[in-house]
Amino acid sequence: MPSFNEIAEFVGLLFDCLGVVVIVLGTLLAAGRLVILNRRAGDGYRQFRQDIGRGILLGLEFLVAADIIRTVAVTPTLEGVLVLGLIVLIRTVLSTALQVELEGRWPWQRASEGADRPRETH
Structure with missing residues (x-):
């Protein structure tokens, strides 16, 4: 029966692999989206960078x-x-840094901007 340390090491390795797979898949999906949507040069490049950035962010979490x-x-x-x-x-x-690049603002600005806005009533 494996020890706790061996199981934890295996789980850590699994998360490492998952992080790398997420980054690679994110890049491949971003490239596929760029090719399939065939956007204008400026917009396509920006969207491509954002898609890759999202994949990297998620991979870094793992x-x-x-x-x-x-x-x-x-x-x-x-x-x-x-x-x-x-x-x-x-x-x-x-x-x-990636989140600022993707969203154009600091992570804590999002929450404060939403709180400052008046709520719409119907």
């Missing part, structure tokens, strides 16, 4: 989850936690 599972469940040493913190920090900065 990769961060894999790092957390492996570091906390398998090797909970101070060095491992510090490395995890650095990895999560780098990936969070990448995710935030």
